[in-house]
Structure formats: structure tokens, C-alpha cells
Amino acid sequence: FVKPLLEELSRKFGEAQYFCTHPVVQLHVWALARRGQLVRGYGWLGEKGLTLWDEGVPTNEERGLGLRFSDGRSPTGTSPDENGVMQLADLWSVDPTSLNEAFKEPVTGLRGTPAWAESRSGP
Numbered sequence: 001f002v003k004p005l006l007e008e009l010s011r012k013f014g015e016a017q018y019f020c021t022h023p024v025v026q027l028h029v030w031a032l033a034r035r036g037q038l039v040r041g042y043g044w045l046g047e048k049g050l051t052l053w054d055e056g057v058p059t060n061e062e063r064g065l066g067l068r069f070s071d072g073r074s075p076t077g078t079s080p081d082e083n084g085v086m087q088l089a090d091l092w093s094v095d096p097t098s099l100n101e102a103f104k105e106p107v108t109g110l111r112g113t114p115a116w117a118e119s120r121s122g123p
Helices: 002-013 060-064 082-092 096-102
Strands: 015-022 027-034 037-045 050-055
Touching (some): 002 015, 002 037, 015 082, 027 050, 027 082, 060 082, 082 096
Antiparallel strands (some): 015 027
């Protein structure tokens, strides 16, 4: 489900990324799409030593983090971990773990009524 979603979002916004980690089972997934095409998608289930997804050429950022893939099936350098996924997110765009630091103060939001709610009659 990740690939079609990212491709659709990247058609609309130019670029879309996906990051997922679950440290208990050592699940680590990342993907990048640009202009409607998947550039890179990788998923690793460390608990079983299993590559779930390997599509596209590893990016310079992946290689810079020591993530090396010999046969497209398993990492030969540093195995993916949660910290590595967050570092990759930071290199591609923004480290999600830093968002709390950037948004410490409350901000003003928007309030309104959806258009469909106004067209209803009755309670």
C-alpha cells in the first residue's frame, strides 16, 4: 500500500516520503517518491533477518549511513535500526523525533465548519 500512496502524493506535491519503525520486532521501512515515481523503497524485518521490500537504487544518504545491500536481500553493512531510519529521515527532509522540539509552544489553529455540514437540514 505504501508505493501507490507515495506515488499519488508525489504527483500532487512533488515528493513524498514514508518512514516506519517498530523496535520490538526490528521492523524498519523507508521509501521516497518523486514526481509520481517511486525512487527508493526498503523494508527490513530484523527479528527474522528478512528483507520485505527492496526497490530502487540505494540513495547516497543510505550509503552515507553505512546501509549497504549486497544482493538486494539483506544488508551487508550496518543493519537498519530505528536510529538509522530517523537519521535517514533527517537527511531526506526532517527527523520526526525533532518535531516536539520545534513545536514546544502552542500555535493558533484554524476553526470552521465543513461545507457539507452547512448543507444539511435539521439537527
